């Protein structure tokens with residue numbers, strides 16, 4: 001993919017290609033499409049980030065709520081999006097033993113009970129052990145700090161998904 005082609009996209013094409021750079025939130029790229037033309041991939045990433053930053057707290061919580069639990073029910077039922085499946089399996093979350101699965105379910109449940117949204121981390125920048133450690137640590141955060149951390153992780157996931165789409169043309173500040 002290259003930016004010239006992206007700038008020629010109809011909104012339908014744009015959503016088709018970028019609709020899941022923020023997990024299950026095609027509304028975000030549907031909104032930023034109108035900011036075409038983008039100078040480069042980084043410009044598109046910044047538009048997405050700014051849209052998210054300008055959302056009220058409820059909107060940011062909504063984005064987090066669109067994310068599947070790590071190693072949760074959707075993974076078990078093979079209902080993850082293609083991107084999420086690749087990310088979770090890359091971090092070793094599809095190969096948990098019985099004890100680890102029990103523990104991650106417990107932590108995910110505690111986390112959701114405390115914050116009202118799921119624990120989100122960029123699995124591709126992590127691994128199984130780090131994810132368990134982060135889940136334990138972040139459970140102690142206060143809700144606003146945790147909302148900020150979760151959203152920063154969403155941006156990291158988005159960055160890597162954009163990088164995949166623009167393979168060969170890295171998403172970096174020009």
Ligand SMILES: NC(=O)N[C@H]1NC(=O)NC1=O
Pocket residue numbers: 023067068069070083084085087088118119120121122123124157
């Ligand atoms: N809950 C959560 O972090 N989900 C995700 N993380 C990631 O890298 N891909 C996801 O779907």
